Amino acid sequence: MTSPTSANNRLVLRLITVVVGMFGFGFALVPLYDVFCDITGINGKTDNKAAVRTVDEIDKNREITVEFITRTNSGMPWEFRAETQKVLVHPGEVNTVAFYVRNPASSNIIAQAIPSVSPGQAALYLNKTECFCFNQQPLQAGQEAWMPMSFYVDTSLPEDITYFTLQYTLYDVTARATDLMESDNPYLRQPVSGSR
């Protein structure tokens, strides 16, 4: 027989382990959430690194409409628009769309674009080979730029998806990334196909 005190201590210790474990679980939910959304694609997030195109099969029989929506977060003064509102693409074919930004403010601002695809499932089949959203984008006061985004839609896109929307929201991240202002925006003087 163990004494009541040691029985209490053992139980308390176990319960504290549960408490510490659940505190950790609360934080573990953060990566779990990302992994879960990544696998199921339910929150419409796209990959934030460049996809490498491995096959050049193009499915000419299907046509997918991709619509672009641009918006800026509240308090973000930039002008932001896509060169075209909609494109018709064949699955497998690489397309490039340019996005126009201008910083009308009197201060230098660094922006981060966050993509969101609707319906969310389509996010799994949207592959970007190049995107301004992979990096933070600095613009000095009054500067403007055309920023490119190249993508292809995977040929395994489910048959029922014929139309999806890709939305970019620009956030002002100057406060957390001031060191970037040293360099210029890489897209500043770079001619982009379709720019005018």
Next chain:
Amino acid sequence: MTKATETLMPEHTAAHDNLSHEHDHHEHHGAPAGLMRWVLTTNHKDIGTLYLWFAFIMFLVGGAMAMVIRAELFQPGLQIVDPNFFNQMTTVHGLIMVFGAVMPAFTGLANWLIPMMIGAPDMALPRMNNWSFWILPFAFSMLLGSLFMEGGGPAFGWTFYAPLSTTYSSDSTALFVFSVHIMGISSIMGAINVIVTIFNMRAPSMTWMKMPLFVWTWLITAFLLIAVMPVLAGAVTMVLTDKFFGTSFFDAAGGGDPVMFQHIFWFFGHPEVYIMILPAFGIISQIVPTFARKRLFGYASMVYATASIALLSFIVWAHHMFTTGMPVFAEMFFMFATMLISVPTGVKVFNWVATMWRGSMTFEIPMLFALAFIVLFTIGGLSGLMLAITPVDFQYHDTYFVVAHFHYVLVTGAVFSIMAAVYYWLPKWTGKMFNITLAKWHFWCSLISVNVLFFPMHFVGLAGMPRRIPDYSLQFADYNQWISIGGFAFGLSQLIFLVLVIKACRKEGEPVTSQVWEGAEGLEWEIPSPAPYHTFETPPKVK
């Protein structure tokens, strides 16, 4: 006390011996006098009293904030407070009622009753018990103090959704976070204490399936607490670092996701609402058999139903988030899982009704509150079932219909059960019968006013009145006037309760027997009234 022990019946001589034995060395550890008794006490009855008084004071403070809300909403337009202060009132009202009133009241009842019900001399960890109470006043002073800071207190709703609580909150958010941390630590310590007490300190013949249902429901609640309070602590910590230390858990610009906040919060939040109702189920299951003079119908099914509700509470959280744009299969899953909860809850309601069926019912004050609980809680449960239906939730979401729903389950549910419990056990605690005339006034005033207060909220909610807004369209004016009148009346009715409890604590009233109520059964009714400072130093025999 000797006088009281003489009233014991012969079969209770074991308890009698035990009591007189303990009386011999009362000089060594009786109740010391003065203020320090309450600061230093490790006695479960003292700590129970402290918790209950603290909860009552917080109930009145939170209630005063509700009066501000109802005064502002008496008429359309902005007249009494500015919108930022209105937001602080809705936020702090919610926080105080959840963490300051309902939860500490249940912990106070657990402290008073669990040792007496299972035949234990005290809680298993008395010093921790003292700590878990005495950190609470600091937590709530901090929270209330933040209201007086520049920029005001928390104004983002008790659910503190990001980015309202991160990007758009005032600097006092740090105080809010720390006070929630302390409240969480307090409840976790209280829960650990309850679990250890029930596991290790039951009288030898008190087997699991002989435990009173209040003990069972509290045991399951305590497991819910240690499972989800740490998740809440994690959520507020992430809010703190997002706001002050540049992390981006919930900030899309930095790669986080504000919707994830809602997932984490409601993973805590849904079990939390059962933390606030399971002990209420236990209380009602104690009271109804007493006044129906029958054994509880379906004891075992009550235990299993409680455990099922607790387990299901972990897989329904996203029904709070139907409008966040979840995929349809997730909405279907959470809708059906939520509806499933009405099965074990229905088992409980039918068991109570079956207990009363052909019983010799009498309608003493605790029974009145218990009956009001059963009817009004069921109304709240039914509106919950309506909210669970995904397509219609898009209409009900964030309207006064939701406010009506959770006030029916929390005010006429949890709070009414706490009042029922206080009326039921108060004579045991003080040794005197409370003032029954005042109690009747309290019951009937509360019952009528609470329905004038919350029932019309269903109608304005269905008609589209949004919650948490200090103004409303003109067509809602008449109903809101009724709601406010009901609110003021309900608030005033609680002052009757305050007077009654103060009179009871001053030991006014007729002395009661050890059994108090004719049909009452259980160990706590076999010890004298008032319950002596120390009970069951040698374990009792359980029939």
